[in-house]
């Protein structure tokens with residue numbers, strides 16, 4: 661396994677699965693809009709890389725009732741979770757066909773015997789060492805005019821007022837740990853340039869921001885800090901203290917807490 665994400669290493673997998681599910685529920689509506697605005701059709705063939713437990717896969721499938729989804733993850737542990745989450749049972753009959761493959765998409769010259777109209781990667785790039793290989797692999801598997809959509813974090817979009825030194829220190833430590841593991845917490849701003857360097861055209865990008873004026877602070881904290889809490893060396897009691905301090909400010913309406921993600925879209929000629 662390469663990169664900075666490995667579910668099997670964590671004691672409390674349920675907590676992380678819940679976080680991914682909540683993240684998905686938060687994003688779902690906006691996400692579906694980007695995909696449809698970018699031309700996703702009922703019959704589209706979609707490649708999803710770093711599908712994880714399949715929360716996004718399930719919602720993608722409802723958008724392509726006549727299409728096909730190939731979901732890829734390099735962690736074998738994801739397969740049974742993905743199967744469970746994409747099993748519609750008798751609930752909805754209107755969804756596309758789907759398949760899971762366990763594959764590290766950052767390996768050079770991956771070959772799949774299919775081509776796709778869309779490729780979607782959400783919160784994957786920040787964990788991957790060789791992004792150029794991923795982009796080259798994606799390019800070879802997109803049809804002409806096929807699109808790649810990448811959603812990822814940039815920690816510069818995570819800040820609060822009043823300034824909190826402990827939060828800054830915690831973030832700096834996590835950024836360093838993730839970098840050592842092969843990831844990059846500032847990958848968001850690099851997405852347009854990475855797409856350009858890999859010869860994608862019509863590159864568009866935007867940032868989406870969320871504050872505690874729009875969402876409950878504790879929810880935003882959990883969504884934005886959940887993974888970080890897994891890789892930090894900071895003690896639980898120090899984290900609890902920091903959270904308590906920010907929660908008190910939030911209750912007094914004195915806290916501004918801001919998080920954000922970058923969405924970048926590119927096309928293959």
Ligand SMILES: C[S@@+](CC[C@H](N)C(=O)[O-])C[C@H]1O[C@@H](n2cnc3c(N)ncnc32)[C@H](O)[C@@H]1O
Nearest residue numbers: 680710711712733734735764765766782783784
């Ligand atoms: C933070 S999770 C995101 C899961 C899902 N995209 C979501 O937003 O809920 C990142 C996922 O990417 C997978 N991943 C990381 N590097 C990968 C690679 N090189 N090839 C395929 N999957 C990878 C991890 O195993 C993990 O399941």
